[in-house]
Amino acid sequence: MSLVHVSKHPLVAHKLTKLRSVETEPKRFRELVRELSALLAYEATADLLTRPVTVQTPMGVAQGAELVDTIGLVPILRAGLGMVEGVWELMPTAEVWHLGIYRDEKTLKPVQYYNKLPTEPRVSVCLILDPMLATGGSAIAAVDILKQWGVKRIKFVGLIGSPEGIQRLETHHPDVAIHLAAIDERLNNQGYIVPGLGDAGDRQFGTG
């Protein structure tokens, strides 16, 4: 069974279209990344575990629910940073663990340069945040690291995926659900998604 979920929400489609546009300036780009990330994380967390609780209302007692799962947000530096805030607003008790993985421009292979995960995992579910699932190399490396760390439930939340990246991530880690706003046509020979949105890091941070 495929664990690839592409949002069908009209707000996601609308905001993604604005995000892609070459006319969109970094400030608006960052706002859109934040808003899209929250919408996608909302969908990605539909299966979180809860336990029943009762709550006193001004009018009586209501049956309710409280989250049992503890959540870790794992943004991949640097483009994943812009995805944290929107998701964090929805789940403010989540822990945020940064992973620095860059793609070697020549080999297109992932290189880890920053990892401050504690020795024991303290969360039951991790959401890896990275806007572009391009070659899949960074995502696979991030899942490898989180699995070694001992996390049992891992989801990838991104904005745009390439068919190649999705297939590679699914092949290496078939248990990891992939949540995206869109799947694009292809990767070009520099490893960029086409039509995509360009460099998600440069467009957020005004670099490039």
Ligand code: URA
């Ligand atoms: N990273 C990006 O920022 N954009 C792409 O298209 C691929 C990888």
